[in-house]
Amino acid sequence: MDNITVIEIFSALAQGTRLDAFRLLVQHAPEGLAAGELARRLDVPHNTLSAHLAVLSRAGLVVSQRQSRSIIYRASLERMQATLGFLVHDCCAGRPELCAPLLEALQPECHFREEGTS
Structure with missing residues (x-):
């Protein structure tokens, strides 16, 4: 990965609807969401969402x-x-101990439901 690629990625995320769409898709990984369901949840017209998804797709x-x-x-x-x-x-x-707070902050806050609970 290089600077240009990272700039393209951040440019794709530097818009509210695209950022919301990406975050929603991360929440639904790995299954994903149908385009219509994504549009409904974001309350965005289908054609508008399509354009935003194209930008996210080009950024990979x-x-x-x-x-x-x-x-x-x-x-x-x-x-x-x-x-x-x-x-x-x-x-x-090269001082990994200084990075510990960053690495801890990157740990996902996944909440797993225990078997037998609803």
């Missing part, structure tokens, strides 16, 4: 796959991981 942040009559969009977690890795590659000039 989302991938799409046709399933029957729907197009399912998924966040590219690999692209997000590569971007974050690029940003922190030389974190703290």
